[in-house]
Amino acid sequence: MRSWWGKSSSKEEKKKANKESFIDTINRKLKITSKEKSNNRSGGSRRCCKDTLSERVSLSRIPSRSPSPSTHVSRCQSFSERPQAQPLPLPGVPRTKIRRSDSGIGASVKPGLDGRGKPLHLLPLPRPGHVLNRLDQADTAGDLATASVSSDSSIDSDDLSDSRVLSPLTSDYENGNRTAVNSPPSMMRQDQSPIINRKNSRETLKHANLPVNNQTLSTPPKRAIFSSQVQNLQIPHRVAFFSAPDSSMSSPSRSPMRAFGTEQVINNGFWAGKTYSDIGVLGSGQCSSPGSGYNSGQNSIGGDMSGQLLWPNSRCSPECSPLPSPRMTSPGPSSRIHSGAVTPLHPRAAGVTIESPTSRPDDGKQQSHRLPLPPITISNNHPFSPTYSASTSPSVPRSPSRMENPTSSGTRWQKGRMLGRGSFGDVYLGFNRERGEMCAMKEVALFSDDAKSKESAQQLGQEIVLLSRLHHPNIVQYYGSETVDDKLYIYLEYVSGGSIYKLLQEYGQFGEKAIRSYTQQILCGLAYLHAKKTVHRDIKGANILVDPTGRVKLADFGMAKHISGQSCPLSFRGSPYWMAPEVIKNSNGCNLAVDIWSLGCTVLEMATTKPPWSQYEGVCKIKVPAMFKIGNSKELPEIPDNLSDDGKDFVRQCLQRNPSHRPTAAQLLEHPFVNNVAPMERPFLSPELSEELPAIMNSGRSMGIGPARNVSGFDSEGISMHQSRATKIGSGISDAHTKNSSCPVSPIGSPHLFSRSPQNLSGRMSPSPISSPHTASGSSTPLTGGCGAIPFHHAKQRITYLQESKGMIPGSQSSFYPNNNNLYQEPKPDLFRGMSQASCVFREIISSENSNPGNQLGWPELYDGHPVLADRVSQQLLRDHMKLKPSLDLNPNLSIRGHTNGI
Numbered sequence: 001m002r003s004w005w006g007k008s009s010s011k012e013e014k015k016k017a018n019k020e021s022f023i024d025t026i027n028r029k030l031k032i033t034s035k036e037k038s039n040n041r042s043g044g045s046r047r048c049c050k051d052t053l054s055e056r057v058s059l060s061r062i063p064s065r066s067p068s069p070s071t072h073v074s075r076c077q078s079f080s081e082r083p084q085a086q087p088l089p090l091p092g093v094p095r096t097k098i099r100r101s102d103s104g105i106g107a108s109v110k111p112g113l114d115g116r117g118k119p120l121h122l123l124p125l126p127r128p129g130h131v132l133n134r135l136d137q138a139d140t141a142g143d144l145a146t147a148s149v150s151s152d153s154s155i156d157s158d159d160l161s162d163s164r165v166l167s168p169l170t171s172d173y174e175n176g177n178r179t180a181v182n183s184p185p186s187m188m189r190q191d192q193s194p195i196i197n198r199k200n201s202r203e204t205l206k207h208a209n210l211p212v213n214n215q216t217l218s219t220p221p222k223r224a225i226f227s228s229q230v231q232n233l234q235i236p237h238r239v240a241f242f243s244a245p246d247s248s249m250s251s252p253s254r255s256p257m258r259a260f261g262t263e264q265v266i267n268n269g270f271w272a273g274k275t276y277s278d279i280g281v282l283g284s285g286q287c288s289s290p291g292s293g294y295n296s297g298q299n300s301i302g303g304d305m306s307g308q309l310l311w312p313n314s315r316c317s318p319e320c321s322p323l324p325s326p327r328m329t330s331p332g333p334s335s336r337i338h339s340g341a342v343t344p345l346h347p348r349a350a351g352v353t354i355e356s357p358t359s360r361p362d363d364g365k366q367q368s369h370r371l372p373l374p375p376i377t378i379s380n381n382h383p384f385s386p387t388y389s390a391s392t393s394p395s396v397p398r399s400p401s402r403m404e405n406p407t408s409s410g411t412r413w414q415k416g417r418m419l420g421r422g423s424f425g426d427v428y429l430g431f432n433r434e435r436g437e438m439c440a441m442k443e444v445a446l447f448s449d450d451a452k453s454k455e456s457a458q459q460l461g462q463e464i465v466l467l468s469r470l471h472h473p474n475i476v477q478y479y480g481s482e483t484v485d486d487k488l489y490i491y492l493e494y495v496s497g498g499s500i501y502k503l504l505q506e507y508g509q510f511g512e513k514a515i516r517s518y519t520q521q522i523l524c525g526l527a528y529l530h531a532k533k534t535v536h537r538d539i540k541g542a543n544i545l546v547d548p549t550g551r552v553k554l555a556d557f558g559m560a561k562h563i564s565g566q567s568c569p570l571s572f573r574g575s576p577y578w579m580a581p582e583v584i585k586n587s588n589g590c591n592l593a594v595d596i597w598s599l600g601c602t603v604l605e606m607a608t609t610k611p612p613w614s615q616y617e618g619v620c621k622i623k624v625p626a627m628f629k630i631g632n633s634k635e636l637p638e639i640p641d642n643l644s645d646d647g648k649d650f651v652r653q654c655l656q657r658n659p660s661h662r663p664t665a666a667q668l669l670e671h672p673f674v675n676n677v678a679p680m681e682r683p684f685l686s687p688e689l690s691e692e693l694p695a696i697m698n699s700g701r702s703m704g705i706g707p708a709r710n711v712s713g714f715d716s717e718g719i720s721m722h723q724s725r726a727t728k729i730g731s732g733i734s735d736a737h738t739k740n741s742s743c744p745v746s747p748i749g750s751p752h753l754f755s756r757s758p759q760n761l762s763g764r765m766s767p768s769p770i771s772s773p774h775t776a777s778g779s780s781t782p783l784t785g786g787c788g789a790i791p792f793h794h795a796k797q798r799i800t801y802l803q804e805s806k807g808m809i810p811g812s813q814s815s816f817y818p819n820n821n822n823l824y825q826e827p828k829p830d831l832f833r834g835m836s837q838a839s840c841v842f843r844e845i846i847s848s849e850n851s852n853p854g855n856q857l858g859w860p861e862l863y864d865g866h867p868v869l870a871d872r873v874s875q876q877l878l879r880d881h882m883k884l885k886p887s888l889d890l891n892p893n894l895s896i897r898g899h900t901n902g903i
């Protein structure tokens, strides 16, 4: 017994000892592991921290189903397991905002300086000849310049499209109840030396290996310079969506497939058509940032989302970072300490001329964009003028107690309340208390260590370049831009009414009268835009602003693209519900017709508060079902009965699956749904102008009957096509079905997709569904017929309308929406690194822009004045574009005189 017990006890003791030893070992290992993890988190990887933080933020906004706070789980959840229907936050509702305020980096106040410390705003005042001829010259130059950009690729938005984030539906902040957020980015330390900036700038340039351009203003560069510079430029992407073109592989964490399960793909006939091998090389669509919390199903998509959709291994990948936004992945304060540098007063602001101590081109930390400023008021007193004081920078706190530079008594834009948030950055109201004028200030943070920031900067640069060439009453006017340390400020015409989306959310569906008026104005803007061979690619309610008088302005040109004549595959861009089938299918070259489709969707959105197919939200907010419906089915969306017959027909015209069957914007302006809009509903157009506008906007000459039938956009082929179509329409039969049956239905068709690596599948797609408090009212009229087989209720009208359409878009030898023309260009690789590069990118873009010979030809100089009220801008621009009689006050002297007299 003893022996047994003793033996047994001994065994027990041994066993116990072993057990304890084992436990100790485990504990030690655990300790080590824990310590390692801790070290990694705290010091090793800032991004890891940021991701975690971002995830937390994301989770804080979007309830997670998982009880575990695991990072990985959270990431997965953020894309794939969140509740499907996340109601959109209503505009004005305070939201948690992720800001970089923790960085301590603020937009330092710096005057616009060129590379040698000279004021940037040195453009000569417009000469009379410039003014009188500037439209043509501008158009020509602008188009040439744009074409140059496109051909040289760098500024082509598609360059970055592969990974571009889709802009979530931005929220409107008209209520301005985010005071905490509205505070200035940072307080600048006045004791910090500007040398820091110069140093950083030099390092940046050196690092970026970018050509230094210090001749932006003083030496009119040749076009060749522009082109060469452009080659180094990359168009920034939306902050939330970008994956560096050159680092697409580095963004596996943003794999789009996180958004839905593999099984969904497999079970989905639309996507299942793709072979696995194909999947692996598909593009990089992205979901909009779940962390943003502002997505509403209206998020734009960039890159090849189809690729994401087919990427089988990306679901809930641990590496998946749901927070691709540079904002969330930005470095901490340490990486941007230069932002704390003092922004020196602009030399001229102090009444002296001071050359840069170094005369180095990179001395100027910031660079102002001297692109078009509001006309009429040509003065040095504007944010980009030499007298614009650093202390009046938008980033300067507006505290009344703060003494601003007494010498900088010129115009001053002071950052006011937040107007909205986009994937790019925040938009604030800018107020010039000297003049009492307002503008919208888009503040975009540029990050140094995030590859995405480069794309963001590039995308913004693209937007700036495009916007700067657009001058139309129905397009938000670009005033200028400047970079202040790590922040870019884009000054835009302030449109106080907010977006159509916001109005729909707040007030519900619009009445038909409003829809007609808005649609007509959108068409005017589109006709103008398309005449300049530019496609918006993201037409939707959220990107259309309305002013208090009911004027409509197209905004958000981050996805806009100048179309060159080169053949290029279609880019997968846009917002899913508004996206044209050909974009989803990627089967045809993309052209201007994608905007027409989106317009049709927008009309439905205005009539119902929701875009078509929004009922097919799908799982994980990627909207695969909706995209399937749009891209692969033959169904057409329901058209609400509360729309008139004209309205229904208008929508049907727009929503023809065959893009070549869609009328042009100019043609649609003649549609009964919009051409009967009473003059009073077109406050910005006199009856005379309204008659001329459509034709002029398209720069085409009508061959039709009477001014009301001025429809351009056709050549002989187009006429033939239209006549043929009109005949069929007249017989009540559309040929669209037959034609469309040959359309590829697989999203795999584009070679564009195969050029991308799996790692480039980093897109984020619109995560949240549209959740409007207002539901569509009235029954709907389902459309059937598929592939454009649309029943026309106004065949007779349509025949007349179509047969009289004989215009031609200048510069285009093809008709209607030729698939062989107006195609996009392939993206070019990103050449930039680092944030400062992003800043440099801007500089280069802007410099290139300023170097554009087009600037010497006309309009940019004319806008070299301080911003004026939007109406005056619009009116003046309209007059310019209308090329009215010389008797009109196009005389620059008048404008200048008026301005200098204090107008």
Ligand SMILES: Nc1ncnc2c1ncn2[C@@H]1O[C@H](COP(=O)(O)OP(=O)(O)OP(=O)(O)O)[C@@H](O)[C@H]1O
Pocket (backbone or CB within 6 Å): 166, 167, 168, 169, 170, 171, 172, 173, 238, 419, 420, 421, 422, 423, 424, 425, 427, 440, 476, 492, 493, 494, 495, 496, 498, 499, 542, 543, 545, 555, 556, 558
């Ligand atoms: N010119 C303007 N006037 C008034 N408000 C504006 C203006 N521009 C933008 N906003 C407000 O700011 C919000 C975000 O702006 P915007 O959409 O241009 O930013 P973004 O980063 O380009 O957005 P997105 O993510 O849609 O691309 C808009 O929804 C609108 O409410």
